[in-house]
Amino acid sequence: MKKTYVLKNKGRFAIIMGLLTAILLVLIFAGRAYSYKAPEYRTVSLKQGDTLWELALKYNKEGDIRSYIYEVQQLNNMESSDIKAGEKLIIPIKN
Template sequence: MRYSTYQSIFPMNLEKMQENQKKGSKGFSQLIAQMITNTLLLKLLILVIVVWIAGAGVLTVFAAPSVPKVEVTKLTVQPGDTLWQIAIKHKPERMDTRVYIEGIVRINGLEDRGVQAGQVLKLPYF
């Protein structure tokens, strides 16, 4: 078979095989060093990503448009006024009166639901 086209996929050169084996013992320490380097690079990459995300969050907070200040409506309680009457006069049209009264109680920190003449109440804005 002088003119055969067959070529083996296995290395037939014994000298090359021995040379590769010698490099293999040297290559193990290089492999460990490369793994350590890759681990450090991975940790550095994760740190950069975390710092980037945190920085973007901080910038987003500072770049957010300011919330317009809502003027608080204050009301001086007149003699004979009750929370129910005040709520009916000042609540939004479709809101339940009891919900608006609860808002008045919370915004003013009232412990009991009674009000006295001359008392100044803040009215919630909905």
Template sequence: MLVLGNYRLTNPRRLVRAVVILALSFAISILGITGSFAGSAPGGTLEFVTVQSGDSLWELADKYAPSQDPRDWIARVVMVNALETVELTPGQQIALP
């Protein structure tokens, strides 16, 4: 018999089972969250463009996703390209969802 604080474990398998269930639940929830971002592009396809002088993510949002909320679209572009800033450099290649 194992004693943890004021609790006695009469069946250690129950603790192991509970920990495994919690770990699986956590993993499934994380996969569900990341999967929702992966499905943000129709069919999972990306369009690659070369940034021109004067381009901004706001202008690209108007051009490539006029029916979407530009803030959401820009957030996806930043995530897909792992951008550290929203400033673009001419000649830079970026993927658009």
């Protein structure tokens, strides 16, 4: 005859399961908190012949170049993509 196990202390079981769940959630969310990296910016002086497209190719290592150019325009309050030699632009550094 096979004997079945009967849970005798359901309260203790619930507390232990709750603690294990809480520990698991803390470990998951702690890993996400440390993986955040603050954005880095650099100020670049433009030279004759520089374009936003060339700057994007140089400093953007990931993602779409068009969205990077849009981000540069937003950071520098630019209405168009026209730039002049001697201007200084804030450039986000993407690694």
